[in-house]
Amino acid sequence: MAIENRRSGVGAKRRGRTSQTLPLLLEIGCEEIPARFLPDAERQFGERLGAALAEARLLPVVAGEDGAGLTPPLQCFSTPRRLVCFAPAIMTKQPDKVEEVLGPPVKVAFDPAGKPTRAAQSFAEKQGVAIQDLTRVSTPKGEYLAARRTTHGRPAVHLLPGILPQAVLGMSFPKSMYWTGMSGPRFVRPIRWILARMGEGKQGKVIPFEIGGVKSGGATYGHRAYRRAPLRPTSFKEYIKLLRRAFVEIDKLSRVKTIQRESNASLERGLRRVEDPSLELWLADSVEWPSAIRGRFDERFLHLPREILITVMRDHQHYFAVEDRKGNLRPQFIAILNMQSDPRGLIRHGHERVLAARLADAEFFWDADQRLPLAERQGLLERVTYQAELGSYGAKVRRMKAIARHVTDKLLEGEAIDGTGAGHALRAAELAKTDLTTQMVQEFPELQGIVGGLYARAQGEAPQVAEAIYDHYLPASAEDACPRSLAGAVVSLADKLDSVAGGFAVGNQPTGSSDPFALRRQGNAVIKVLLELSLPLSLPRAVEAAIQALDIPWRVPQVEVFRGILDFFEERLRYYLESVRGFRYDTVRAVLAAGWDIPADAMRCVEALESLRGSANLEALCVAAKRIKNILSKSASAKDWEPGDIDPGLLKEAEERQLQADLRGTWEQVASLRKSGDYRVALEQISTLRPSVDRFFDKVLVMAEDRALRQNRLRLLGKLDELFSSIASFAEIAAESRG
Numbered sequence: 001m002a003i004e005n006r007r008s009g010v011g012a013k014r015r016g017r018t019s020q021t022l023p024l025l026l027e028i029g030c031e032e033i034p035a036r037f038l039p040d041a042e043r044q045f046g047e048r049l050g051a052a053l054a055e056a057r058l059l060p061v062v063a064g065e066d067g068a069g070l071t072p073p074l075q076c077f078s079t080p081r082r083l084v085c086f087a088p089a090i091m092t093k094q095p096d097k098v099e100e101v102l103g104p105p106v107k108v109a110f111d112p113a114g115k116p117t118r119a120a121q122s123f124a125e126k127q128g129v130a131i132q133d134l135t136r137v138s139t140p141k142g143e144y145l146a147a148r149r150t151t152h153g154r155p156a157v158h159l160l161p162g163i164l165p166q167a168v169l170g171m172s173f174p175k176s177m178y179w180t181g182m183s184g185p186r187f188v189r190p191i192r193w194i195l196a197r198m199g200e201g202k203q204g205k206v207i208p209f210e211i212g213g214v215k216s217g218g219a220t221y222g223h224r225a226y227r228r229a230p231l232r233p234t235s236f237k238e239y240i241k242l243l244r245r246a247f248v249e250i251d252k253l254s255r256v257k258t259i260q261r262e263s264n265a266s267l268e269r270g271l272r273r274v275e276d277p278s279l280e281l282w283l284a285d286s287v288e289w290p291s292a293i294r295g296r297f298d299e300r301f302l303h304l305p306r307e308i309l310i311t312v313m314r315d316h317q318h319y320f321a322v323e324d325r326k327g328n329l330r331p332q333f334i335a336i337l338n339m340q341s342d343p344r345g346l347i348r349h350g351h352e353r354v355l356a357a358r359l360a361d362a363e364f365f366w367d368a369d370q371r372l373p374l375a376e377r378q379g380l381l382e383r384v385t386y387q388a389e390l391g392s393y394g395a396k397v398r399r400m401k402a403i404a405r406h407v408t409d410k411l412l413e414g415e416a417i418d419g420t421g422a423g424h425a426l427r428a429a430e431l432a433k434t435d436l437t438t439q440m441v442q443e444f445p446e447l448q449g450i451v452g453g454l455y456a457r458a459q460g461e462a463p464q465v466a467e468a469i470y471d472h473y474l475p476a477s478a479e480d481a482c483p484r485s486l487a488g489a490v491v492s493l494a495d496k497l498d499s500v501a502g503g504f505a506v507g508n509q510p511t512g513s514s515d516p517f518a519l520r521r522q523g524n525a526v527i528k529v530l531l532e533l534s535l536p537l538s539l540p541r542a543v544e545a546a547i548q549a550l551d552i553p554w555r556v557p558q559v560e561v562f563r564g565i566l567d568f569f570e571e572r573l574r575y576y577l578e579s580v581r582g583f584r585y586d587t588v589r590a591v592l593a594a595g596w597d598i599p600a601d602a603m604r605c606v607e608a609l610e611s612l613r614g615s616a617n618l619e620a621l622c623v624a625a626k627r628i629k630n631i632l633s634k635s636a637s638a639k640d641w642e643p644g645d646i647d648p649g650l651l652k653e654a655e656e657r658q659l660q661a662d663l664r665g666t667w668e669q670v671a672s673l674r675k676s677g678d679y680r681v682a683l684e685q686i687s688t689l690r691p692s693v694d695r696f697f698d699k700v701l702v703m704a705e706d707r708a709l710r711q712n713r714l715r716l717l718g719k720l721d722e723l724f725s726s727i728a729s730f731a732e733i734a735a736e737s738r739g
Helices: 037-057 118-127 156-168 236-245 252-265 278-284 301-303 306-316 346-369 374-383 393-413 421-429 439-443 448-457 463-471 485-504 519-531 539-548 558-580 584-595 599-612 616-635 654-676 680-687 692-701 705-724 728-739
Strands: 022-028 077-080 082-091 095-106 135-139 143-153 191-198 214-219 272-273 292-298 320-324 331-335 383-387
Touching: 022 037, 022 143, 022 156, 022 236, 022 539, 037 077, 037 082, 037 156, 077 292, 077 331, 077 374, 082 393, 118 143, 135 558, 156 191, 252 272, 252 292, 252 331, 252 584, 292 346, 292 584, 301 728, 306 320, 306 346, 306 374, 306 448, 306 519, 331 346, 374 393, 374 448, 383 393, 393 421, 393 539, 421 463, 421 485, 448 463, 463 485, 485 539, 485 558, 519 558, 519 599, 519 616, 539 558, 558 584, 558 599, 584 599, 584 728, 599 680, 616 680, 616 705, 616 728, 654 680, 654 692
Parallel strands: 191 214
Antiparallel strands: 022 082, 022 191, 077 082, 095 143, 135 143, 272 320, 292 331, 320 331
């Protein structure tokens, strides 16, 4: 958030009347808050303080563009040593609160002569008003007595000492600390000072309260290394100015821009840093006054793969890597300091020494790991536990190979992959997890999979095998790319299908918002791979193969696990189509109701149906489909008909004969189009039945008195319903379409 300087004070106009407001500045000064906690801490701080002020009726309400009442947002900032919240305007006093309290019914409150009864007297006494001050209110239940009760607002200075500490101490963190003993408060890090000031200039005053022995005051503190004397701002604008003079920038966006500017300025001509937005944000949350220095490392380390060099610099040292214009890494790095400069170069030399040691370790691991090829490491996986009830990684690899074999067989049948590609996929599945036994992955676990691919390439495995191993953890998130090859996709699917099947089999399936084994992420990845690569693969059959590969004692019947996994994948497919691809929910619902055995086909059906939404014929057929469903499920019973073939001899009316003839011709065309995957044309072909359907309902009495006629006509509607539901269940979107 960019810092906004807004003036507010006594006499601010609000909805045509004068209301006194003053700004409020609250800063909680701490020991260094870890960067991974800071964004959520800033968010919580603002949300809790805003909610507390709103509940206390201290935030002014202004008219929004639509006339609705809005409260001005708080401005929140953070650095590793402070959480800051600035409210440009809060009420100096709560507005009076007027409540209307309903009493007894009028007919109970007064006798026939119009005199107050005991009920009216008791109500008036309880509300502290005279009977003549009571009013009458009309409600749907009749006329009632009512009393208006006014609660006078309290000054903000009396309320804030109770509100502010509760807002601070109500925050939660993954880890928190005591600093005054076990009976004291807990916070993300020990609190060292509190600035709590309402108003500006001579009007300003400290809001007095205490947290963990730290009393609030009017002072803040600058950068630990440069300015230890207290700073006493009298306004938010002065607060920003004083902190910047003391080498503290509270605005995170400004720190990010400084990191970008300083790191680029430190480079020689022709070089650039490897862009890394997430590292920029992490560094901005780690410093109060960023500056950049450029360091060097021995050029001999450049023989190590780019991925390893960047991981050592980024994940372990939080440095930016440097490359030339062609994308080749250079033996340089950029470190971000939490101070103004490094004039003598001592800090730079320290960073260079640490990085040199890290790179030497990586070089040692690379050389040592090559002595035992991946193919000879398979036996070592028996000693690496995957999950207590599911056994070792050796067992997981055996299951992955079985699933991969099923997938490649089906892809070979559909000619989506050739024999060579299938062989590469099976070889990659066999070697995919062996890098877990290497020293490189044990030291840099974030490189698992990647290291396997790099080692496979260095050890002479086919390039397609190395690439598949490298990619098989993809996609790790909705934003990630899918594996680059079909072989990589097969291994990715085998890995993730095994994880999901195994998780459900041992009772670790997601529940509500809890998903400790990240099975939703694995399920999302399976759907993404199947859809984005358009794989002609039956997901239920692949799930069956994954379940059959499990060699474990079963807690529950396999059929229950199978159904649970299918429900899970249907939910993940719906999520992808609606939330990721943005299709309308009723379009997705209509297609999935017709079946989603092959998810890639289901998505093509969704795309086709969505493209035809709004066309007159389709809209009319949606209404007709709903009508047919209602007739078959509600109006007709087992006494009226049973499913079967249509008897042409019982088609008495010209309209029903025409509909039956049109249905037969359309059925054959739609079946051919479905087989070729041309779902849009198939839907357009179905929509040509509209005139015949309309004439049928206009001229033919479905529920005829003669049971034979009635059954024959219901069977005709049943066949029509079967056709309508062959690609998408039109009835599922009928109500929305009519709107």
